[in-house]
Amino acid sequence: MSQQPLVKKPLLGTNDINQVCFVVKDIEKASVSWARLLGTVVPQPFVTASEEFSQVKYYGEPTPARNKLAFFNTPGVQIELVEPDTVQNLMRECLDRGGEGYNHFAVDVEKISETLETMSEKYTVAQTGEFYPDKGRYAFLATREKYKTLIELLEHEGPKPDGSLSPLTGDSQYEGRPLLGTNTIAQIAFVVRDVKEAQKAWCSMLGVEPSTVFHSGYEGVNKVSTYNGQPTTGRSHFTFIQTPRIQVEIVQPDSDSPSTWLEHLEKHGEGLHHIAFFVDSVDEKRDLLNSLGFPTIQEGLFYDGSGKYAYMDTTSEYSVIIELLEMFK
Numbered sequence: 001m002s003q004q005p006l007v008k009k010p011l012l013g014t015n016d017i018n019q020v021c022f023v024v025k026d027i028e029k030a031s032v033s034w035a036r037l038l039g040t041v042v043p044q045p046f047v048t049a050s051e052e053f054s055q056v057k058y059y060g061e062p063t064p065a066r067n068k069l070a071f072f073n074t075p076g077v078q079i080e081l082v083e084p085d086t087v088q089n090l091m092r093e094c095l096d097r098g099g100e101g102y103n104h105f106a107v108d109v110e111k112i113s114e115t116l117e118t119m120s121e122k123y124t125v126a127q128t129g130e131f132y133p134d135k136g137r138y139a140f141l142a143t144r145e146k147y148k149t150l151i152e153l154l155e156h157e158g159p160k161p162d163g164s165l166s167p168l169t170g171d172s173q174y175e176g177r178p179l180l181g182t183n184t185i186a187q188i189a190f191v192v193r194d195v196k197e198a199q200k201a202w203c204s205m206l207g208v209e210p211s212t213v214f215h216s217g218y219e220g221v222n223k224v225s226t227y228n229g230q231p232t233t234g235r236s237h238f239t240f241i242q243t244p245r246i247q248v249e250i251v252q253p254d255s256d257s258p259s260t261w262l263e264h265l266e267k268h269g270e271g272l273h274h275i276a277f278f279v280d281s282v283d284e285k286r287d288l289l290n291s292l293g294f295p296t297i298q299e300g301l302f303y304d305g306s307g308k309y310a311y312m313d314t315t316s317e318y319s320v321i322i323e324l325l326e327m328f329k
Contacts, residue, residue, distance in 0.1 A: 003208075004242045010207035012107050012153065013115050016244045019078040019106035019152070020188060020275075022319055023095045027083035031070045033317045034079060038072055039178030045070040045083070049132035056129040058089050065089035075184045076245045080106075090127040090140055094150075100319040102272040104140065104150035105188070112139050112155045126150070146201050148190045148270045180277050180285050186325065187247040187276035191261045195237045195252035202241055202248060211239045216303035217257060225300030227258050234259045234300060249276075260298040260311050260321070274311060276323035285324050286310045297321065 006015070024030040027045045035042040048054055051064040058065070065087040072079040082103065084091035094103050109115045116125070116139070124142040131137065135157035143151045192198040195213055203210050217225070217235030225234040235257035241248040251273065253261035264273050279285045286296055289312045299310035307327040314322045 002242055003244050004203075004206075004211065005209050006207050007209050008207045011119055011121060011205045012151070013109055013118070014107050015206035015208065016107055017077060017105045017246055017248075018108060019080055019154075020185070020246075021080040021082060021103045021106070021152070022101060023082050023084060023091050023103045024100050024319060025083065025095070027068050027070055027081050030081050030083075030319075034072055034081065036174045037179045037318065038074060038079075038183040039174050039176055040072060040183065041175050043070045043072065045081070048129075053132040054129050056089065056127065058127050059124075063087060063089055065092070067091050077105075077185060079185075090150075098268075101315075102149075102188075102320055104152050106138075106152035106154050108154050108156065110155070112137060112153045115153055123151075131156075144271075147205060148192060148198070149272065179288075180279050180322075180324070182277055182279065184277065185246060185275050186278050187249055187274075187323070189249035189251060189273050189276065189323070190271060191251050191253065191265045191273045192270050193252065193265070195239060195250055198250045198252075199239045199241075202250065206241060206243060208241060211241050213237055213239045214303055217254070225298065227260060227298045229296075230258075232258045232298075234298065236261055264321075272320070274321040274323045276325050278325045278327065280326070282308045282310050282324045282326040286312065289314065289322075289324075294322075 031042050031045060045068050047068050048066045050066065051062070054066070056063050056065055065085040067085050067089065068083040070081040082091050084095050086092065091103065126140040126142045128139045129137065137155050139153045141151045141153070143149065190198070199211060199213060215237050217233040225232055227234060235254035236251050236259060238249060238251040251261045253259050253265060255262065261273060286299065290296060295313045297311040297313050301308055307325065310324045312322045312324065314320065
């Protein structure tokens with residue numbers, strides 16, 4: 001995936017988003033679901049180390065919280081699943097406030113302390129801790145208001161752990177057979193109230209050229225689109241930002257045009273709306289997901305007619321909407 005040219009130093013020192021995280025209530029169940037989706041073995045979830053080693057601080061105060069984690073290393077970004085402890089910590093706060101779903105993205109930095117010191121913008125550090133037995137540490141920045149997401153900084157001592165597709169343990173019945181024919185997440189997308197404001201913030205944070213804002217559903221560019229089975233113009237303003245591993249999409253829906261983006265904005269506010277996969281045939285994979293009990297929310301052609309998309313209601317199993325994307329040959 002091509003990357004937009006750097007125009008200045010990224011706020012975090014890097015624009016290489018390498019992990020996206022979801023908080024869940026039952027990590028064993030969620031791990032099986034994600035293994036099926038990605039076509040890999042089911043990883044063995046593990047509990048983070050005790051307070052003696054993890055040294056977790058929640059808004060500066062020590063906490064004995066121990067969360068349960070599982071990881072999937074895909075060809076692009078790593079997927080992290082977290083089942084929070086009942087002891088108060090950032091992941092528990094997020095689950096209690098917003099329920100299961102997307103939580104944050106992460107980047108690797110050389111030294112967290114130096115990154116925090118040299119950042120041109122300062123943010124509250126919501127939680128910190130140490131890796132164990134791997135050597136390293138993390139820090140969560142309270143960046144939701146500006147970027148509609150938490151950001152995690154990861155610092156590793158020595159080589160980063162091997163990034164094979166998944167641990168070679170557990171149930172292997174899905175190995176090599178991704179549900180959608182691919183295990184590469186191509187895009188994460190956020191719905192916002194002001195696409196230009198969000199575009200400016202993200203491009204500045206990532207240190208890249210401002211991206212073009214497109215308009216869909218207006219006279220002259222409107223293509224076929226249905227929302228919950230009914231025709232809709234699906235008017236929106238959107239932009240794409242390319243990072244080394246994954247594309248970031250930002251969408252501002254029109255308030256008088258029914259769409260999945262507007263529904264999400266009204267029900268949940270600004271934040272992550274979906275993850276996307278490129279597939280050989282949207283129709284084929286849409287029908288497959290329908291047969292598995294996942295309804296189609298919205299589908300149509302790209303704003304310029306160059307491809308096709310379908311949003312699938314996969315939240316019951318993956319706590320996130322999955323978008324299918326197909327580029328016409």
